[in-house]
Amino acid sequence: MKIGLIFGTRPEAIKMGSLYHTLKNSDIDVKVISTGQHKEMLYQVLNLFEIRPDYELNIMKEGQDLVELTSKLISKVGAVIKNEKFDFILVQGDTTSAFVGALVGFYNKIPVGHIEAGLRTGDIYSPFPEEINRKLIGSIAEFHFAPTEINVNNLLKEGINKEKIFKVGNTVIDSLYWVKENKSLDLQKIRDKYNLRDKKYILMTMHRRENWGEPMRNALKGVRKYLEENDVFYLVFPMHFNPIVRKVIKEELKGLERKILVEALEYLEFIGIMDGAHFIMTDSGGVQEEAPSLGKPTLVLRNTTERPEAIEAGTAKLIGTSSSEVYKNMKLLEGELFEKMSKASNPYGDGTTSLKIKEIIQRRKK
Numbered sequence: 056m057k058i059g060l061i062f063g064t065r066p067e068a069i070k071m072g073s074l075y076h077t078l079k080n081s082d083i084d085v086k087v088i089s090t091g092q093h094k095e096m097l098y099q100v101l102n103l104f105e106i107r108p109d110y111e112l113n114i115m116k117e118g119q120d121l122v123e124l125t126s127k128l129i130s131k132v133g134a135v136i137k138n139e140k141f142d143f144i145l146v147q148g149d150t151t152s153a154f155v156g157a158l159v160g161f162y163n164k165i166p167v168g169h170i171e172a173g174l175r176t177g178d179i180y181s182p183f184p185e186e187i188n189r190k191l192i193g194s195i196a197e198f199h200f201a202p203t204e205i206n207v208n209n210l211l212k213e214g215i216n217k218e219k220i221f222k223v224g225n226t227v228i229d230s231l232y233w234v235k236e237n238k239s240l241d242l243q244k245i246r247d248k249y250n251l252r253d254k255k256y257i258l259m260t261m262h263r264r265e266n267w268g269e270p271m272r273n274a275l276k277g278v279r280k281y282l283e284e285n286d287v288f289y290l291v292f293p294m295h296f297n298p299i300v301r302k303v304i305k306e307e308l309k310g311l312e313r314k315i316l317v318e319a320l321e322y323l324e325f326i327g328i329m330d331g332a333h334f335i336m337t338d339s340g341g342v343q344e345e346a347p348s349l350g351k352p353t354l355v356l357r358n359t360t361e362r363p364e365a366i367e368a369g370t371a372k373l374i375g376t377s378s379s380e381v382y383k384n385m386k387l388l389e390g391e392l393f394e395k396m397s398k399a400s401n402p403y404g405d406g407t408t409s410l411k412i413k414e415i416i417q418r419r420k421k
Contacts, residue, residue, distance in 0.1 A: 056083050058416070059141040059165075061132065061156030063090030063114070065097050066341045067147045069322055070170065072104035073229035074145075077409040081417070088135050090114050090128060090152040096296070099321040104230075110135050121151065121184060128155040133162070141165050143416060146192065147226075149174070149185035157195045168198035168416065170226060173206025174340075174361035181359050182265055189361075198419070200412055202344075202403055203364045223411040224404025227344045232406040234326050245327030249317065254289050256315070257385075258332035260339050261304075261356055262295035270376040271300070274356050275307035277381025278336070282313060289313045291328060293320045334388055334396075336381075343371050344403045352396035354384050369399040 058078060062071055078085045089108035091097065092115055101108065112131045114124065128151060136144070136159050144160040146153040147170040160167040169192050179187045190213075193199065199215060201207045202225040210220050235242070246252050259278065261271055282290055292308070294301050296319055308314050320328065326345075329335065334352040335342060343362045346353045347370035355366075355373045365371035374384045388396075 056142050056417075057086065057140065058083055059086050059088055059136070059139060059144045059156075059160075061088045061090070061144060061146050061152060062150075063092030063097065063112075063152035064150050065093050065100050065322065066339075067150060067153065068097055068100040068104070068106070069230050069341065070147050070226045071145075072100065072106065073233050074170070074226050074409040074412060075104065075106055077413050081413055083413075086110070086139060086141070088112070088132065088156070090132065090155075092124075092150060092152045096319055103234075103321070103323055124151055125155060128152060129159060132156055133159045136160065136163050136165070143168055143198075145170060147171055149182075149189040149192075151184065151188060154188040154191055157192045161195045166197040167192075167195055168200060168412070169193065169196035170200045170412065171202060172196065172199035172220070173201040173203075173208075173210040175209045176359040176361045178359055180265075182263055182357075182361075184264075186361070198415065200408075200415075202408075205364055221411070221415050223415075224408040225344050226408045226412075227341055228348060228401065228404040229406050229409045231326065231345050231348055234323060238323055241323055242327040242330060245324050246331045248324075249291070249315065249328065251289075251291070251315075251328065251331055255287055255333050256289040256291045256331070257334055257336060258329055259290060259292045259336040260295075260342065261337065262297060262300050263338045263357070266338050266356065266376060267299050268303070270356075271303045272307055273378045274336075274376040274381050275304065277378035278385070279308065279311055280378065280382050281385040282311060286313070288333065289315055291315045291317065291332070293317050293325065293328075295319055334393065336385075344401075346370065347399060347401035347403070350397045352388060352393055354381075354388075356381070364402040368402045369396055370401065372396070 087108040088110045091113040114127045144165050145168045146156040157167045199220045200223050207222050330349050336354045338356045343365045353371040358375050374380050
């Protein structure tokens with residue numbers, strides 16, 4: 056059996072890492088097609104998980120819009136798929152690389168498996184373009200690997216055949232457990248590297264397209280107000296490579312004491328810093344999934360989320376980006392809410408998702 060894994064961003068690589076090894080260890084012929092959608096951050100993860108792409112498409116260039124990105128991906132991914140005779144194609148999540156991988160697979164009549172299927176906000180412009188990407192992938196996929204029951208129900212409401220939907224959990228938990236088990240000494244050294252061992256700190260990340268500009272400025276104003284009134288905490292902010300994001304961060308936090316701005320972290324470093332944080336503020340989907348396994352309360356800096364399970368389980372709270380709401384919810388974590396959120400259980404899986412996906416594919420192939 057030959058399976059093509061198509062991905063191009065760091066979050067995709069993280070969530071494909073454990074699955075890649077599970078498939079390879081089962082004597083499945085696995086070919087990795089790396090689009091390079093997030094080239095710098097992507098290769099940090101490939102090195103960590105010891106993945107060497109069979110194809111590197113290098114499609115990114117500065118200032119490229121979604122139309123140009125999509126058309127370039129269709130051409131380059133299409134050429135690879137014509138060269139290989141895959142039995143299956145697997146894509147993960149909601150990126151343009153994932154959408155194009157599914158589309159080109161469909162054009163070549165190759166069954167497509169969608170990892171992390173069924174996530175929905177109900178608003179095709181939030182997040183943009185991710186929400187429409189995952190809906191379009193859902194229209195194409197033959198195998199829908201859904202993390203939770205909510206995701207399963209979303210797919211059923213859209214008319215997906217229940218025989219094609221599999222509730223398996225999320226592969227990100229597999230990858231997190233792999234790192235915790237295999238890199239424990241490295242995780243301890245990372246906090247020393249950034250001089251965080253004896254510091255009480257809040258970890259913040261923010262980079263999504265819908266938060267560019269005023270939403271990010273407003274959120275940072277609320278964070279700044281809280282930190283100026285509370286000298287207990289430091290703020291650790293790994294900055295995305297995007298210059299639009301970096302400009303806002305530096306302007307809004309200029310002159311603030313007890314801030315630690317760092318370059319975009321490798322995945323291993325990020326896990327180490329996340330593991331030592333008091334609580335987390337983020338617009339990242341992956342962090343919403345990982346933080347519960349580390350017992351970290353998470354404030355979600357978005358107006359909608361395709362991961363309502365974390366909200367319902369009490370591990371995360373959706374707070375938007377207004378400065379007043381950000382400030383208010385940071386204050387709330389000084390009370391009983393912190394203990395309640397930190398003890399809530401992770402709704403996204405137990406670390407066996409990759410094994411379940413492999414077994415489902417093998418059964419269906421027979």
